[in-house]
Amino acid sequence: MAALTELSSAELRELHAQLTADYAALVERGLSLDITRGKPSAEQLDLSNALLTLPGEGNYRDAAGTDLRNYGNPQGLPGLRAIFSDVLRVPVPQLLALGSSSLTIMHDVVVHALLHGLPESERPWSREETVSFICPVPGYDRHFAITEHLGIRMIPVAMTDAGPDVAQVERLLAEDPTIRGMWCVPVHSNPTGAVYTEEVARALVSLPAASDFRIFWDNAYAVHHLTDDVPEPIDILSLAAEAGNPDRVFVFASTSKVTYAGAGVAFFGSSPENVSWYLSHAAVQSIGPDKLNQLRHVQFLKDEAGVKAHMLRHRALIEPKFTAVSEVFERRLSPYGAGSWTTPTGGYFVSLDVHDGCAERAVALAAQAGIAVTPAGSTYPYHRDPRDANIRIAPTMPSLAELVDALEGMCTAILLAEVEQLLG
Template structure:
């Protein structure tokens, strides 16, 4: 019973029915927020033990007092826990403060002002700087580029990663200095960069000798089932391809422990790490090592990270299941939308009929459900087909989430019916 099979009268009847349901929801006084992938209070409580750590002993494993200055590259015992997750040698990992976004910002700004170890001149002195941006993608990546006037070159993203041929064509331009990638459970589609695609990206011949892959491994351990997808070893692949300085790998505990009080990580080649620390030393004398120490004592091992994430999964997986179930039940018969069913990460990506996403978001907002603006997953907030919507199921309670997705599904049907009747 797709829209193509319905007569005009049937579509009008559907619109009337859904509008009545929408008015009822609108009058319920809803105030729900699905805008960002925030951990729920229940998830944050999993790590409350951190609040009693590190205890009276403030010295790290080497005997250094973490309350004092220094230690620019972060605590060794914490880097040893996360190096295997990042697939980077521990001496090529830096542990920082709470936001990997800050490390991304610094890498970008340092390159603009100083150039990278492979640059002939600072990026900022180039006539233009461009980044390849797989779409749909992460809006904060795009906002960072826009902040510094870096031109974005969108390329299509599929289930196994970006369109390699489109990337290959883009990097023929010497002004293209890098690209963004969320390799595992991408934001917002849940895509996973395959080993084959990662190998091709590692071996690309680029016009810019200082081309970088900003590999944002934000969701490497954020599985939604017992199947644990392995992230491609981008550093190893780039080393094998003769481009050891190409990957710059980011990670954090933001959705593992406390989102606002976690630890971030940077991994790359020895040359890149030395370059980063040299410039970082002008900005800070060292990270919050007390926070790093309490994380090391709480997590203890890499296996401890995975065990904690199993507890996160028990909270998150039913929410994702509910989103998919409601979308399937409410929209599946009409052929007006498609959606991802991710195996991990923090988002479901919903595609509605071309030209209706902005109207859907308007309707949800007017019914009391805040969602990320339509087009947010595209450079400059411009989805050329006006169809993509990002759903963030993590923060609301299960009951609130079901109501929110019901509002969303109702809004999708109203927008689709309005468009059909207007044509």
């Protein structure tokens, strides 16, 4: 079978007729399938159902005997912080266990910087004429939503398999003094699955930049592995300190895809000065986190080994789904040269690139056939993919059978969109 670009006009018209018929049959099925968001499946959530019986009646004190039903302890339970300290490479005194959403913490950190500035800031960020963030692309749409919502200018830089293009980042930091932040998902990056190398991480914390420039190190998938090839965690705070920029990095993580997506625990880590800065502002909006939820997580996960064992059970449920993505795309798209995709070793997404100018049309065709996919352009700032090529695939939530149905229909939509474009 020849690639689409190698077919004659007559062959393209014949294929278009076949794909049009296939697409009509797909629409006729009346599907209602959703692969838009990286949500855990019900079976994954069931893995944590023991949480619902914890901490148990009368069991509301921590190891120090503190009554966790009351106010206080804004840093969160030391026991829970200890479990995740090594995973995140953040010392326990510099790691906070907070509410259920790391995204909320990221949002609040940006707002605090806008309203009050960071320890090194000459003035609050909101008093600067322009504040800019570097955004590796394709990247996480909810990161971009925060900065866009708060009026922060976003500057895209290309992702590589080893992390952001350091040369681009270095050039931007040298040329643009308005840059105050950078989004990073260092392990199994959303959506490409890239894993930052230590070389890239060391470069990012070493580059000359504004004194209050911060890397937002969102380690969302630190324990979400799909293979036995588990990357060694990067001690980003130590690297920053060695580079003479100890305050450069904010570390974020959560148990949202470890236990319950809506009732987990989020973490914030950084230098001692940054942690003190954060706590000084957080104290105004909260007297302390939900420590009973933290206690049940300590009792459920127990230790770092317990986290690893629990995540192996997650892997057993979702690894077949990622395998299915590769199998369907290889069978349906490869023979036509109709796309390229990542094969991540962890995380929750597959990044698919179709022919330039076809992503939006393919997603619209899929939607008309009852298959909901993340909108084209979502992995770029302002929803503008300059190539109109990237589509994020989220395979975890549907059943395997539903996922294969959605992928098959998506491939029909992609092929039809690409043939339409070639026919002009």
